[in-house]
Every structure is written in structure tokens, then in C-alpha cells.
Amino acid sequence: AAARLYTEEDPLVILSSSSLKPTVSNSSSAWLVQFYSSWCGHCIQYSSTWKTLAQDVKDWQQAISVAVLDCAQEENFDVCRDYGIKFYPTFKYFRAHSPPTDIGTTYRGADREIQSVRRLMVNILQNHTRLDWPEHCPSLEPLSSVELLPLLGQRSDHYTAVIVEKPHSYVGREVILDLLQFSGVEVKRALSTDLPLLDTLKITDFPSVYLLHPNGTHTPLHVDKRLRFFFSSSLRMLPGVQRRHKSDSSSSSASQKGALPHKQNPEPWRDFDRSKVYTADLESALHYLLRVELATHNMLEGEELKIFKDFVTLVTKLYPDGGSVVKLMETLSDWLLSLPLQRIPYQAVLDLVDNKMRISGVFLGAELRWVGCQGSRVGLRGYPCSLWTLFHVLTVQHDAMPTALDNTGLEVEAAPVLQVMRRYIRTFFGCEECGRHFEQAAAASMDKVETREQQILWLWNQHNMVNYRLAGSLSDDPLFPKAPWPSPSLCASCHEEKNGVHVWNQENVLRFLRHHYSASNLSPQYSLTPPRLPAPHQDPDPVQTRRPQEEHRGGGVGEMKKPEQKAEKQPEPRPWTPGSQRREGGGSGGAHKGRRSRRSGRRCVDPGDGF
Numbered sequence: 001a002a003a004r005l006y007t008e009e010d011p012l013v014i015l016s017s018s019s020l021k022p023t024v025s026n027s028s029s030a031w032l033v034q035f036y037s038s039w040c041g042h043c044i045q046y047s048s049t050w051k052t053l054a055q056d057v058k059d060w061q062q063a064i065s066v067a068v069l070d071c072a073q074e075e076n077f078d079v080c081r082d083y084g085i086k087f088y089p090t091f092k093y094f095r096a097h098s099p100p101t102d103i104g105t106t107y108r109g110a111d112r113e114i115q116s117v118r119r120l121m122v123n124i125l126q127n128h129t130r131l132d133w134p135e136h137c138p139s140l141e142p143l144s145s146v147e148l149l150p151l152l153g154q155r156s157d158h159y160t161a162v163i164v165e166k167p168h169s170y171v172g173r174e175v176i177l178d179l180l181q182f183s184g185v186e187v188k189r190a191l192s193t194d195l196p197l198l199d200t201l202k203i204t205d206f207p208s209v210y211l212l213h214p215n216g217t218h219t220p221l222h223v224d225k226r227l228r229f230f231f232s233s234s235l236r237m238l239p240g241v242q243r244r245h246k247s248d249s250s251s252s253s254a255s256q257k258g259a260l261p262h263k264q265n266p267e268p269w270r271d272f273d274r275s276k277v278y279t280a281d282l283e284s285a286l287h288y289l290l291r292v293e294l295a296t297h298n299m300l301e302g303e304e305l306k307i308f309k310d311f312v313t314l315v316t317k318l319y320p321d322g323g324s325v326v327k328l329m330e331t332l333s334d335w336l337l338s339l340p341l342q343r344i345p346y347q348a349v350l351d352l353v354d355n356k357m358r359i360s361g362v363f364l365g366a367e368l369r370w371v372g373c374q375g376s377r378v379g380l381r382g383y384p385c386s387l388w389t390l391f392h393v394l395t396v397q398h399d400a401m402p403t404a405l406d407n408t409g410l411e412v413e414a415a416p417v418l419q420v421m422r423r424y425i426r427t428f429f430g431c432e433e434c435g436r437h438f439e440q441a442a443a444a445s446m447d448k449v450e451t452r453e454q455q456i457l458w459l460w461n462q463h464n465m466v467n468y469r470l471a472g473s474l475s476d477d478p479l480f481p482k483a484p485w486p487s488p489s490l491c492a493s494c495h496e497e498k499n500g501v502h503v504w505n506q507e508n509v510l511r512f513l514r515h516h517y518s519a520s521n522l523s524p525q526y527s528l529t530p531p532r533l534p535a536p537h538q539d540p541d542p543v544q545t546r547r548p549q550e551e552h553r554g555g556g557v558g559e560m561k562k563p564e565q566k567a568e569k570q571p572e573p574r575p576w577t578p579g580s581q582r583r584e585g586g587g588s589g590g591a592h593k594g595r596r597s598r599r600s601g602r603r604c605v606d607p608g609d610g611f
């Protein structure tokens, strides 16, 4: 097992003697298989490149799939001999619909860099004939102005994106394949040598994307950088464009029309801005965590109690809003720390949260109210989304207030937010499998995190690993497809390309995260708890005094409206009461009193725009 270079977690198929032939012969897609040996040093070194390649072309798999087979495993000795493998690694490709007698064609290209292999994959596809063309692969050939110009002005039930590029460019074909699993948009390509097309569309730069809208209008697609990643991301973000789930990959007419495939969410839709973080999501996270997730642990004792205390301390010290939530967590923290008990019944925690604190006007919102975390139907997004959001906010707050954890005992750890998160997820998070995955990742690299900046980036990177893994899975909300985050529309300067491969500019990512998850980017709109009122002598807090209408004005890059549903109005905050969810009233009444003396007085600094 120690020698295994690839696991089921990797975005590729692991083949063996028994599965090779049934998989690659008569398949509706082509296959690219790396025959390797787990003892070969070069194969070990190359494995990370192969995994990156597999991730890069994961969305192409209905046309061409990536696999590995370990020839060092005894059970595979015979099959490697039968397929003529003499050196490691050997790359072989199998055309779609190939007969069982086909032992594949060996790739002897100049190099094995990701870009070269990706281009090889495009060439393999284009070498198919009409008769054996992979079933789900659209045409990769360029179209001419004669075919394209008549489409101008026509109405349709989907977008058509025309990529106009130089003859040797691969971008158009790669973007066509990147969008293979998405409905609501069709991608075609044309060449920069087609002068009538260039004249009509007034295209002078290459590659360019020209977009034909469903309503018959047509415009150039604006991207910050003319790179494959930017084109693919922008097209995936078009309204109504969504990832096909495995069950509807045969592109049912409903998904083609951009309709949501599942039952609509009965909750009223709340318009929101993707470039903001909503306190309602953070409050709902704590509401769920304290009243639902924790409720499954009747008695908190020993290690569990310690982990819960640490979590409460962390939120008390780092939660960015200064209102009821902090006061509540502070009171809870004081209470937990003052008790000499080794065991605390969960019911006592609940009683404190629901009843005792309410007497002094401190309360946590009474319901789940997802905003940035609302899903297109019940059961999607919600709590896990808000938990990620909460911990991202805490990593950024820790960076903005480095002394906030002093004298809590947490400051001795290099990455206290991550360590508390790790222990919380392992012990309390309801999704056991998520906890197992997260623990694996933490065990592999969390101990290497030494600075607050690395702490922010570690969590961002880990979250993206999960996004990659879950893209296209059943938990992927079609309205919010899982994808590398932040998207180019949120942060163009976070994305670059090196040797044809997408890379992150980590400096800009860090800058973006510090802004996105900062206190000044928190929107109180839809919040369930009363905002902190600035004391007469204090400067008004820009977050808390901003009127909801100002937050909510349309036109921003990230504004997210859901079609067909009425938006919910800004609600009145109301407290939690055990029997009734509807009772009104209850102010924060001095909820923030004394807070600044107990928490670090430093404010988070917004590094400004310009991403």
C-alpha cells in the first residue's frame, strides 16, 4: 500500500488486469492509460504531474478518459506483458469503440509536460473518423463564416459561444471539451483566417469569444485574460448554464433549457452578491452548530468538552461582528471556563443559549437563514457552506488581529484556527466521510503551516481540493457548480498560465482572501441578530451602519438573482424562543459592552480593491 502512487481519491481511473480490457475496448470514449511501475523513481516523480493533468481534463472524460495501471503489482504482470509494456512509464491510447484485440497505440511524443499530453489528447480525438467518433464528443473542427453568420439574430434555448483563434491554437478545442459536461451553452470554433467572419463580428484579437445569446442578440465576451481558464470559467458562469449531473448527462430538454432539474426550494429566494459574505450565513452556522449538531452529544466530557471550549473561545475572540453573537459566545465561553465540572450535559448548554442569556437581551438567531449559502433546492449547500465560510473568516480575522488569542492557551499553536477546526470537524461535524477526508489532508500538511498567511492559504487550498473532488457529484448544486475559487470574475489577477497550465498567483489570492473574508466585506443584510449600535463617541462602524439597500444595489459582478422567484425582503431580527419561532422583540441592549477590553481592539484592514 505504501507504494501506491494513485488512490481512489485521484481524478482518474485505476485499472487492473481484470478491468483493463472491459474498460478500454468498445468504450464510447477514448482512453489514455499510463502503464507505470510503483518502484520506478521516474514514475514516482511523475505521478503528481499525471494527477494534475487528470484534474485539468476531468471534464473531458465523456470524450477521453485518463487512467493508470501499475505493472509492479503481481496480478498485473501478465496484462503488462500482453500489452507489450517494456519501459515505465509507457503511455498508450485507445480509440473509442476499439476492438478487444487492440493493445493500444504507444505515445512517443517529445515530452510529457501537461500541455503536450493535453494536446495529444485533443489530437487523439480528432484522429477518430465519423464512424468511431466518441459518442459525447462534439465536433472539434472549425466552422466557417458560411455556417456561423446565419446563426446571428436567431433565437435559441441556449447560448452559442464562437471561439475565433489562430489556426495552430488549441484553446478553442480545449474550451469545447471543458464545457462538455455543461448544458445551456454550445461552443464552436472558427479561424482567424476567415475574413468575412472577422469583418462582420469586428474581431481583431485572438483568441476571442463571440457570444450569441438565446434572445438573438450577440456580443463579444469580455474576459480579463485571453486564456483557456478565463474563457471556460466565464462560459460556465452564464445564466442558465449548469453542470449536467451523471443521471441527466444525456442532456434532457429540461437541463438544456437551463431549468432546475429538481424540486424548487420552498424558501423565498434572497438576492445576494457573490462578492460579499453575509452575517446571516455565519449566524445560521452557529445556530445549527449549537442547536442541531451539538445536540447529538448528550454529555460533553473529556476531550470533547475541551474541543468545544476551544471552539467557543476561538469564535469569541475572532468573530468579526461586534453584536449579539460575540456577546453570546463570550458569555458561553466564560460560563464553560468557570465551571469546575468535567462533564457538562448538552441540555445545560442549550438552556444557557436559549433561555438564560435571552433575559439579558443576548440571543442567537432563531432560524436558519441562508443567503450566500442558499441552495437551489432543499438539501443543497446550507450548513457545510456556512461552516467553511465561518472558518475562512476566522483565519482572516486571526491575521488581522494577531494578538486576539493571547492568554487563551490557543496562541501556542502555529495555526490555531486550523487546529481548532481540525479537532471540531473530527469530533462533531455530522458528515463522517468529510471528517475523514479533512483529517487525511490535515495529517498530511497542516503541521507545516507556520504563519497566519499560510493558515489562510492552507484552508483556501484545501477547500479547493474538496471543490475539485466534488465537481459533478450529487452534492454539486447546479446553480453553484463547484469550481476552483475565486473565479476570474471575482479575482482576475489570482489566475495565470504557465506553460499552458493554469496556475494561481498566491500573492494575489492572499490579498483577495484578506479582503473577501474581512470584517469590512461582511453584509448584515438578512441578519437575524440586531446590529451593534455605535456608541455616541465612537466612529460609526462602516459595516454595521451601512443600510441594507446600499449593500444590495444591483450591477455588481457578483450579484446573484434567482430567476422566477420573488426575492425576500429584509426581515426584522427576532430572538430564539424555545416554544415559538415567531416571537418578536428583544434588543441587544448593551450587547457589546466591555467587548473591546476583552477582545483585541484592532480592526481588520481592508486592503482595497483591484483584484
Ligand SMILES: Cc1cc2nc3c(=O)[nH]c(=O)nc-3n(C[C@H](O)[C@H](O)[C@H](O)COP(=O)(O)OP(=O)(O)OC[C@H]3O[C@@H](n4cnc5c(N)ncnc54)[C@H](O)[C@@H]3O)c2cc1C
Binding pocket: 372, 373, 380, 381, 382, 384, 385, 386, 387, 388, 389, 392, 425, 431, 433, 434, 435, 437, 438, 459, 460, 461, 462, 463, 464, 466, 467, 470, 475, 476, 477, 480, 481, 482, 485, 486
Ligand atoms: C471541512 C469540510 C469538509 C468537507 N468534505 C466533504 C467531502 O469530503 N465530501 C462531500 O461530499 N462534502 C464535503 N463537504 C461539504 C462540501 O465541501 C460543501 O460544503 C457542500 O457540498 C456545499 O457546497 P457549496 O456549493 O455550498 O460550496 P462550499 O464548498 O461549501 O463553499 C462555500 C462558499 O465558500 C466560498 N469558497 C469556495 N471555495 C473556496 C475556497 N477554496 N476558499 C475560500 N472560499 C471558498 C464560496 O463563496 C462558496 O460559495 C465538506 C465540508 C466541510 C466544511
